[in-house]
Amino acid sequence: MNSEWRQSAAAGFAENPLLSVSELRRYYYARSRRLLARRRTIRAVDGVSFDLYEGETLGLVGESGSGKSTLGRQLVGLERPTAGSVHYRGHVLSRLDARELAPIRTDLQMIFQDSYASLNPRKPIFDILSAPLLYHGLETRATVERRVDELLAMVGLAANAKARYPHEFSGGQRQRLGIARAISVNPRVIVCDEPVSALDVSIQAQILNLLLDLQEELGLTYLFIGHGLSVVNYMSDRIAVMYLGKIVELAPAEELFRRPLHPYTRALIAAAPIPDPRLRRPDVELLEGDISSHNAPVSGCNFQPRCPLAESACRSLEPALTEVCRYGERAVDGHLLACPVAARELMKKEGET
Amino acid sequence: MTRLLDVRGLETTFSSDFGEKTVLNEVSFQIDKGEILGIVGESGSGKSVTALSIMGLLAANGRVSRGEVYFKGENLLALDEKALDRVRGHRLTMVFQDALSSLDPVFTIGNQILESIRAHLRLPRQEARQRALRLLDQVGLGDPERIMAAYPHTLSGGMRQRAMIAIALACDPDLLIADEPTTALDVTIQAQIMALLGRLRRDTGMGLILITHDIGLIAEMADRVLVMYAGQIVEQSDVFTLFDQPAHPYTRALMLAVPTLRDSRERRLRPIAGVVPENYESMTGCRFRDRCRYAVAACAEPQPLVPFALNVGERLPDPGHLVRCHRAAAGELPTTCSVLLESAPESAS
Numbered sequence A: 001m002n003s004e005w006r007q008s009a010a011a012g013f014a015e016n017p018l019l020s021v022s023e024l025r026r027y028y029y030a031r032s033r034r035l036l037a038r039r040r041t042i043r044a045v046d047g048v049s050f051d052l053y054e055g056e057t058l059g060l061v062g063e064s065g066s067g068k069s070t071l072g073r074q075l076v077g078l079e080r081p082t083a084g085s086v087h088y089r090g091h092v093l094s095r096l097d098a099r100e101l102a103p104i105r106t107d108l109q110m111i112f113q114d115s116y117a118s119l120n121p122r123k124p125i126f127d128i129l130s131a132p133l134l135y136h137g138l139e140t141r142a143t144v145e146r147r148v149d150e151l152l153a154m155v156g157l158a159a160n161a162k163a164r165y166p167h168e169f170s171g172g173q174r175q176r177l178g179i180a181r182a183i184s185v186n187p188r189v190i191v192c193d194e195p196v197s198a199l200d201v202s203i204q205a206q207i208l209n210l211l212l213d214l215q216e217e218l219g220l221t222y223l224f225i226g227h228g229l230s231v232v233n234y235m236s237d238r239i240a241v242m243y244l245g246k247i248v249e250l251a252p253a254e255e256l257f258r259r260p261l262h263p264y265t266r267a268l269i270a271a272a273p274i275p276d277p278r279l280r281r282p283d284v285e286l287l288e289g290d291i292s293s294h295n296a297p298v299s300g301c302n303f304q305p306r307c308p309l310a311e312s313a314c315r316s317l318e319p320a321l322t323e324v325c326r327y328g329e330r331a332v333d334g335h336l337l338a339c340p341v342a343a344r345e346l347m348k349k350e351g352e353t
Numbered sequence B: 001m002t003r004l005l006d007v008r009g010l011e012t013t014f015s016s017d018f019g020e021k022t023v024l025n026e027v028s029f030q031i032d033k034g035e036i037l038g039i040v041g042e043s044g045s046g047k048s049v050t051a052l053s054i055m056g057l058l059a060a061n062g063r064v065s066r067g068e069v070y071f072k073g074e075n076l077l078a079l080d081e082k083a084l085d086r087v088r089g090h091r092l093t094m095v096f097q098d099a100l101s102s103l104d105p106v107f108t109i110g111n112q113i114l115e116s117i118r119a120h121l122r123l124p125r126q127e128a129r130q131r132a133l134r135l136l137d138q139v140g141l142g143d144p145e146r147i148m149a150a151y152p153h154t155l156s157g158g159m160r161q162r163a164m165i166a167i168a169l170a171c172d173p174d175l176l177i178a179d180e181p182t183t184a185l186d187v188t189i190q191a192q193i194m195a196l197l198g199r200l201r202r203d204t205g206m207g208l209i210l211i212t213h214d215i216g217l218i219a220e221m222a223d224r225v226l227v228m229y230a231g232q233i234v235e236q237s238d239v240f241t242l243f244d245q246p247a248h249p250y251t252r253a254l255m256l257a258v259p260t261l262r263d264s265r266e267r268r269l270r271p272i273a274g275v276v277p278e279n280y281e282s283m284t285g286c287r288f289r290d291r292c293r294y295a296v297a298a299c300a301e302p303q304p305l306v307p308f309a310l311n312v313g314e315r316l317p318d319p320g321h322l323v324r325c326h327r328a329a330a331g332e333l334p335t336t337c338s339v340l341l342e343s344a345p346e347s348a349s
């Protein structure tokens, strides 16, 4: 396990980020059949900035609909942002045309929750895996078969998988195929969008460990999207918490669980079941309603309608994601928070002790 | 005292062009008023078939081929469809994994919830409506007035799931069977619904069968637990015993395979190798043996569900603790302490 890396990740990053997201926005102008969603602008990603460092895993959590997948798609260049930018190795992705983007796109890959939908059902596995290798000129007709064998072995599938079709595989095996396809083009960054949410627990562990092994072996950088906190905790060095298109808190994983500051992060952690019946909590404070019953307010903090700490200022001032300052105690680098009320309470508490 | 639900030796068989297969064997358990029974296991282990067999809602090619299901002393399997309908949907209700298929597309949520209330509780119109609104609010559906007027397909999956839970609770059932009720929902919504179910069992004495693949949810909610694997109960006990002293290798493997928030991040998860066998009906011995790290030749013999009757350290055996593994029952497996050690960081691998 890459424990040294984890330490250095927690201690802050000296080096330059591999990928930078700055003030990224992606709006959809949708007319939906869904209730409560008449014609309107959906600010799916609404001003998100963060850096991704080589070799790390940045976890991304938040309720469904908070914009995680949309953010992931912008990151690998699958969609163009409405505003803001993704910087990767000196390029701004959205400024590149298709031809310029092509060589970079292989560096940035994505794995989906439903890998079945992303595998062409009419093609055998050999065709599915060899096509991108040939297209990008990474292999020739003569060498491609060896590479396909190698990829299948890397993800723990037998070589005879080549002749079979996607529907012949179980959910866990399909996810392995999705991973094989993603790593085939030698990417440096992989966005993993809820890769184990649809799998049984025993299979989940197989896939999570495979992703960790591949990361170590190939030096990959992950953006790991999940809606289960414990899975994201297992995978990530740092974790970003998203709510209605914005990052509300970002911190090294351990720090986030030891000292969650944003009221939304706290609610998420309180809601996660604890697998020990002796630690049952009689009455935890629960969030009311859900994200779909609370559209982003016109001004102020997006979380304010559900927030237990909300003050009147929260309705007008939009909180910025800023570094948490502490009195006394060693400051923890890289704990970012977008809630002035929680930040003030922390200062007060630490000032007293 | 009659039990709220007493299931005895349930066996369920499906027929197809290839013949018959018995997907459920020897399923027996009891629930009392106000009790929460958790059923946990991976997909394909027979959890839904157990629930559907109790409810009399099996697919047309399925039938209960053996056993009895007593609900408040009455054998449900002996009732005709009409008598069964008086129980079902009123004293005994179920929430399904897939809400869309169990809601009626041509009626609004309001129609469906009011129908259930009025048919069974005989409340006056206005009171029925108040009750419906309150329930929708309790399952976390903001703006209940609007939800009442909505048709199922206009709601998101999570909203539909919650509407179905409200409908199932509408007429104060004595027993609710909830089959993965929150699997598709966010943790915050899951927590709201679990809090509501916990409150109902406390306040109204409702019994609950909670079917889930999430061992964390079991720890949080259940009083007693059935662990199912390949159509059989492999372990059965109260929830504290199960977590203090998991006896069956599958139960232990399940616990080691999931990450938790409290874990040291250096712990490596231990996946269970392989997958649930596909045609387990024909297996005579232990059905877990291909995946079990403790398997020996004798595991190919039939494994009955037997009491786990060993003292472990200071701990006396709990008479209700049953396990389907001869090695566990004979005390041949490492004790819990070493299960925890196994989850410590590995030096090799």
Ligand SMILES: Nc1ncnc2c1ncn2[C@@H]1O[C@H](COP(=O)(O)OP(=O)(O)O)[C@@H](O)[C@H]1O
Pocket (backbone or CB within 6 Å): A028, A029, A030, A042, A043, A044, A062, A063, A064, A065, A066, A067, A068, A069, A070, A071
């Ligand atoms: N292609 C699209 N067109 C219209 N709306 C979209 C589209 N993709 C996502 N959205 C909306 O953007 C919001 C964020 O969605 P998504 O990124 O999928 O969230 P998450 O992955 O966190 O569940 C949701 O309200 C969703 O309905």
Ligand SMILES: Nc1ncnc2c1ncn2[C@@H]1O[C@H](COP(=O)(O)OP(=O)(O)O)[C@@H](O)[C@H]1O
Pocket (backbone or CB within 6 Å): B014, B023, B041, B042, B043, B044, B045, B046, B047, B048, B049, B050, B059, B061, B062
């Ligand atoms: N209608 C059916 N016809 C034939 N086999 C079925 C049918 N429904 C379920 N089964 C089989 O019964 C077994 C148990 O399934 P199920 O109870 O749905 O599992 P779980 O709910 O634990 O995921 C599986 O092997 C499944 O294939």
Ligand code: SF4
Pocket (backbone or CB within 6 Å): B248, B249, B250, B286, B287, B288, B289, B290, B292, B293, B294, B295, B296, B298, B299, B303, B324, B325, B326, B327, B328
């Ligand atoms: S009977 Fe044998 S194979 Fe089955 S769980 Fe026990 S030790 Fe493992």
Ligand SMILES: [Mg+2]
Pocket (backbone or CB within 6 Å): A068, A069, A070
């Ligand atoms: Mg998503």
Ligand SMILES: [Mg+2]
Pocket (backbone or CB within 6 Å): B044, B047, B048, B049, B097, B179
């Ligand atoms: Mg099921």
